[in-house]
Amino acid sequence: MSVIELRPHHALCVHFFEGKGYSEGFVRHMTDVIEKLCDDTEIEITDSCDTICSACPENTDGICRSADKVSEIDKRAAEYMGIKPGEHISWRRISALAMDKIIDNGKLNDVCRDCKWIDICCKER
Ligand code: SF4
Numbered sequence: 001m002s003v004i005e006l007r008p009h010h011a012l013c014v015h016f017f018e019g020k021g022y023s024e025g026f027v028r029h030m031t032d033v034i035e036k037l038c039d040d041t042e043i044e045i046t047d048s049c050d051t052i053c054s055a056c057p058e059n060t061d062g063i064c065r066s067a068d069k070v071s072e073i074d075k076r077a078a079e080y081m082g083i084k085p086g087e088h089i090s091w092r093r094i095s096a097l098a099m100d101k102i103i104d105n106g107k108l109n110d111v112c113r114d115c116k117w118i119d120i121c122c123k124e125r
Pocket residue numbers: 022049050052053056057058059063064065066070
């Protein structure tokens with residue numbers, strides 16, 4: 001697979017995705033993206049709409065309807081993980097950073113505090 005663009009907080013969403021989302025098409029697409037991720041998949045960090053956003057009904061011409069809120073979530077996620085937009089990183093590495101620096105580090109509630117899906121991700125944490 002070619003390079004996958006990922007906004008920082010989507011490295012978290014992938015860990016908790018359980019088939020819920022903004023539309024059937026979005027869920028199908030996100031499922032496909034996740035199934036294709038493997039340790040060596042090359043990820044390019046972006047601070048705008050990414051591969052997952054590409055099938056989202058909230059995405060209008062590359063701008064998320066909740067861009068202000070989502071950008072803040074991305075900034076917090078990127079800061080904890082120590083990554084920057086434009087950086088290339090393996091899925092193995094960013095996945096480990098998401099787990100170690102945020103999820104297992106008890107920071108999910110802080111990073112994702114304004115996200116409408118947070119109850120899915122934090123229900124067992
Ligand atoms: S809501 Fe916004 S950030 Fe989330 S997938 Fe849709 S376009 Fe992307």
